[in-house]
Amino acid sequence: MENEKKRNKLKRLLAKRGMGQVITVTIGLVGLIIVFGLLNPIFLSARNISNLLRQIAPTLLTGIGQSFVLITGNIDLSIGSVVGMSCMISATLMTKGINPWVAVIITYLASSIMGLLNGKLISKAKLPAFIATLGTMTIARGIAQIVNNNYNTDSIGEAAEGFMQFFYYGKTLGLFNTIWITMFIWLVFNFLLSRTRTGRHLYAVGSNIHAAHLSGVNISSTITKAYLVSAFCSTTVGLIITATSGMGTMDAGNSYELYAVAASVIGGVSTLGGQGILLGTVIGASIWGVLQNGLQFAGAPVAIRNIVIGVIVIITVLLDIVVRLNKKVGKAKAGAERSYFPVLKHKI
């Protein structure tokens, strides 16, 4: 009985939409870890794994935000700029002597305005997501530049020691705080996406916006929520970068929106909306991080690293298509062999 319950749970988990891709890329991830481990044993050392996890955290966080937006059938190109903006706002405030925690709250509020703006431009003003977020991308980067008169900030100083420890350098139970923060955020948003009405509405909007509207889903509010989640995640990454470098840099977060798309897509989030799970984003971000880290250990120059990563992104997506096609063929074979059984045993 107990075994059967467990088996049913496993069956349900495997039947979850997007799980196929997650399993495929997990196998790929394990393969990469083995290869890099064999090439250089230091790759699998506890210290490197801890560093690797801390390296993956920003990609995963931005990936979570991008996944929320992609599931609604949209895209967020402003992620990288919001990261930069958060980094500059928080660092500038701290260098002006404002309490770091107050600076953190102000930064979250400022970034949420960007999220709100994105959501409303797309859902209310009906701007294509690509255009709207392209605009806010430039705006956010402009704010990042203007906030300290077009200069990177000075060091945020000793007053921000607690902030730096909390977001980057500190450890809890042997793990860097960055990893704990990322895990906490992932758990909260995974719950939101998979276990709440808002989560269902996000999938509904991405799957069939017309039907979602007819089902009483508030389209504007749902899309805005996705962009707010994205802005929240980007801000957290911005704060991590501030804590890492101890200063604000105007170029922080450059190209992060693309890393976020890669993490989501590799993890099985459909760019067409309606499909994907955050577990996939974890694996996608991990593949990204393992490739960066592993190739560095293997002594590959940056240019080669970029080419390899680009190729791997294409191969993963291609693999997903092949798996889906094979699934279809397998289904066809099974269908040809089985006989129909009545789905409807009506008593009316």
Add this chain to the structure above:
Amino acid sequence: MKEEILRIANVTRILDGITYLDNINFNIFKGEIMGLIPLDNHGKSQLIELILQNVSIHFGRIYFDDQLVNYYEHSSMTKNRVYLIDKETNLIQDLRVMDNICVLNHTFHDYIIRDKRLQKKTDELLKQLGIEIDTEQYVSELSLIEKAIIELIRAVANGAQLIILNELSNFLSIEELSFFQKLLLYYTKQRISFLYMVNHHEEAFKICHRVALLEKGRIIKIIQEKDYSEASLRPYILSFTHHSVADEQNNQAGILKYQNLCAENLKKINFLVKKGECLTILDMNNRGIQDIAEIINGFLPPVSGKILVGGKEIPWAKERNLLLNGVAYIPENPVPKTLFYDISYLENLTFLIDRKLKRSIIGKKVLRSIKEEYRALAGAEIEATDLWRLEMKSLYNLVYFRLLLYKPKVVFIMQPFSQADMYLRGRIIELIKMLKEKEIAVVILAVSISDTLKVTDRLLIMEDGKLAPSSHQFKDLPSFVPGYQE
């Protein structure tokens, strides 16, 4: 006395200067199935929209559940408790059955989703009807009948009092339709009302309590159940005649042959079709013909078996380029799927000609000669610079003329009469006959038999993915085709 759920009184609706609904009068009682046969499609979608939502009208009044909800002086734009079921499902494909029924529901207020509770509630709803559908399945994995059932249950669970059913027989097989109709009768006992929109009176007469005829935006006749007969309809409908040419083709060799073809929903099917012959495959369960369409379009590889065109076997990989093998496909509702609205009529017409002539540049001389040849058929429309202003009939002409010009060996047509009004159906019959006259073999894939009989020479019945052992000539049909009345 019977209570009304909907009363439409003297309603006129004009949009952009066109009168879509002209002094419409009709009512639907609680627990009634009211049939509506649109003889032309004029005003049909505007009527559906008007019943779903209280949009502006120019004259008249609308009462819903005895309340005045819309009148010529004030339209509130509010929605009525009405649900529309048609082929384009309103379910969310990427969510599970239980999410669609329970979560995407105006009465659902929980924030945290508790799967077990949802499942219990959904299972109970299905159990009441004796239906076994896995409520954890994603909607995209359901068949069309299952989707329709879930929509029906969802509508009732959402508190809909009137459900509009739009041309069910276009996507449900005879067997499925019969089951679905039982569900409708079950719900009528719970005083749920239905507006059953259908193109064929035979279908409406079977299930509806009354039938209204809509033409040019007017209700021209309401027929009571006691008056149901062909004679009562004769003054209003066109009758299409059949001229079978099957006997002339008996001695010809098959141009297309399916040999032991197997796929997910096809079990060793064998058939052949000859030049200029029209073969109809009637799918009783609405499973196999979808696979046939997917195979010829290269989306689904067959598990085993062969397809021979002109005696040559076509490997599946090459089938993706089916046009090069002389096999064309016209999808259901072909106009938006096959035509390009922003390019000219002539460019649309000659779209395939480069493949036919095996040239990438087509000379002006050739185009001029095609233009003159088809001017006789298409008239002045051949000069149209885009397709936006053309009528539906002209667009259908263009879909078929393009193939007449390309002249493939075989044309597969999926549900050719789907969503077509009576006049358009008459034109489609003529167009299919034109294909046959050009010696093009036609294979009609259908779930409903009506109208296809007017062009078909031979009928194959498919049940559970298997073809019945022998084919049937047109003259044999009435004796065995379910639902067919001469």
